[in-house]
Amino acid sequence: MHALQRCIAPLCLATFDVSEVLTSCPDCGSLLDIDYEWDQLKVPKSLREFEARWTNRRNPLDFSGVWRFRDLLPFARDEDIVTIGEGQTILQQNTAVGNFVGMKPGSLFLQYEGLNPSGSFKDNGMTAASTHARMVGAKMAACASTGNTSASLAIYASTTQVFKVVVFVGSGKIAFGKLSQALDYDAKTLQVLGDFDDALDRVREVAGERGIYLCNSVNPFRLEGQKTIMYRVLEGLNWQVPDWIVVPGGNLGNSSAFGKAFAELKTLGLIDRIPRLAVINAAGANTLYQLYEEKGVRWDGGMSEDGTIDAFFADMDAANRKASTLASAIEINRPVNLKKCLRALDICDGVVRQVTDQEILDAKAQVGAGGFGCEPASAASVAGAKLLRAEGVIAPSDRVVCILTGHQLKDPDATVAYHSGDAALFESKLGSRGVQRATYANEPVVVENNLQRIIAALEKS
Ligand SMILES: *Cc1c(COP(=O)(O)O)cnc(C)c1O
Numbered sequence: 001m002h003a004l005q006r007c008i009a010p011l012c013l014a015t016f017d018v019s020e021v022l023t024s025c026p027d028c029g030s031l032l033d034i035d036y037e038w039d040q041l042k043v044p045k046s047l048r049e050f051e052a053r054w055t056n057r058r059n060p061l062d063f064s065g066v067w068r069f070r071d072l073l074p075f076a077r078d079e080d081i082v083t084i085g086e087g088q089t090i091l092q093q094n095t096a097v098g099n100f101v102g103m104k105p106g107s108l109f110l111q112y113e114g115l116n117p118s119g120s121f122k123d124n125g126m127t128a129a130s131t132h133a134r135m136v137g138a139k140m141a142a143c144a145s146t147g148n149t150s151a152s153l154a155i156y157a158s159t160t161q162v163f164k165v166v167v168f169v170g171s172g173k174i175a176f177g178k179l180s181q182a183l184d185y186d187a188k189t190l191q192v193l194g195d196f197d198d199a200l201d202r203v204r205e206v207a208g209e210r211g212i213y214l215c216n217s218v219n220p221f222r223l224e225g226q227k228t229i230m231y232r233v234l235e236g237l238n239w240q241v242p243d244w245i246v247v248p249g250g251n252l253g254n255s256s257a258f259g260k261a262f263a264e265l266k267t268l269g270l271i272d273r274i275p276r277l278a279v280i281n282a283a284g285a286n287t288l289y290q291l292y293e294e295k296g297v298r299w300d301g302g303m304s305e306d307g308t309i310d311a312f313f314a315d316m317d318a319a320n321r322k323a324s325t326l327a328s329a330i331e332i333n334r335p336v337n338l339k340k341c342l343r344a345l346d347i348c349d350g351v352v353r354q355v356t357d358q359e360i361l362d363a364k365a366q367v368g369a370g371g372f373g374c375e376p377a378s379a380a381s382v383a384g385a386k387l388l389r390a391e392g393v394i395a396p397s398d399r400v401v402c403i404l405t406g407h408q409l410k411d412p413d414a415t416v417a418y419h420s421g422d423a424a425l426f427e428s429k430l431g432s433r434g435v436q437r438a439t440y441a442n443e444p445v446v447v448e449n450n451l452q453r454i455i456a457a458l459e460k461s
């Protein structure tokens with residue numbers, strides 16, 4: 001196996017075998033990467049070679065939108081791979097949403113990861129983490145989650161029966177669509193009386209204490225799977241590199257994986273340039289935005305100003321500042337992949353923006369009207385693209401890909417409260433959280449149970 005785990009800190013760079021179960025460097029505490037001895041491996045000379053696998057879709061590894069690209073994440077033997085057909089997702093050019101963002105027709109694309117088996121992009125990573133869990137013989141796996149990670153881990157465990165699962169969720173905040181999945185897939189579910197950041201701290205302790213395999217995005221194998229979202233974007237664009245990738249930022253695993261994917265493709269000579277990356281925070285959970293755009297923190301070859309970062313979190317704790325946004329999947333104030341994301345922003349000449357819940361919900365309604373249902377966090381990408389277009393950072397004719405990270409049915413409450421026209425419902429779900437209006441509401445029409453009245457109502461619209 002020509003794969004190893006490597007510490008990302010340039011002054012350490014310690015390496016570990018892939019058979020070890022680690023979520024941080026035992027020497028210095030930094031995050032770990034999976035690294036490959038590419039010169040010892042057979043890598044396709046052109047990305048087009050991956051298309052040959054479309055003809056072999058009865059092989060589950062070639063069917064998977066993740067493992068079709070297994071030469072670019074070669075840490076497992078084929079027989080160890082755990083797949084449930086993830087990654088059958090689509091890149092769609094969308095003129096209606098492009099108009100909303102302010103793009104020229106034909107330049108805005110949506111990468112819809114809601115089509116994954118559990119309804120979010122998390123399956124791209126969970127298939128890779130599950131594969132590693134099988135490689136090391138894990139009996140039990142765990143994660144903390146704002147919802148989608150637990151839904152994903154639960155579906156992998158129940159479909160494959162390779163290991164048992166316990167999921168930790170913060171109390172109160174989790175969207176019901178997501179909670180229902182963990183319960184339905186029969187995962188042991190612990191509702192920790194705290195928020196996501198608390199749940200993650202506890203699950204890390206428990207995993208360490210009990211030798212349970214941890215599947216949060218501190219797991220470097222998970223991010224290997226998430227690289228393939230970018231391979232599929234390139235595939236959808238006939239292997240042309242777009243100008244921009246726009247992605248919501250929560251724990252920053254996705255943005256980190258995207259940066260690594262492009263750096264590797266460039267090193268391997270499979271692409272000739274790297275797109276720019278825009279990571280979009282919710283204004284109520286904007287740690288990355290504050291550090292990167294306001295305090296000027298940079299990767300700096302791995303030597304980033306830890307003093308500034310530490311002081312930022314110390315202030316946050318002193319003020320007891322908690323993340324707060326309706327976009328529950330990105331309601332995270334302590335992004336675990338912060339350093340890796342800074343590296344990705346460096347690789348991709350990136351920018352970070354924040355958008356309000358109002359902007360997120362309005363963008364979500366436009367995405368829906370344009371044909372793709374997404375959950376609130378996903379729409380942050382479209383709201384962020386609109387903001388960057390308004391600022392002139394994105395040009396009208398740039399090719400822009402917004403990642404829609406999760407399916408609309410994950411969080412129907414937010415959608416119904418926005419559209420229903422029920423003032424009390426709006427107030428309790430959205431108004432109380434600072435949303436002023438439902439700009440693009442599509443209100444249901446109440447009509448008497450009577451043919452004439454129904455026809456009259458139809459004629460009115
Ligand atoms: C997990 C998640 C995110 C955040 O992704 P990170 O990799 O944690 O930054 C965004 N949207 C949805 C739907 C998610 O499930």
Ligand SMILES: [Zn+2]
Binds near residue numbers: 007012027029
């Ligand atoms: Zn280290």
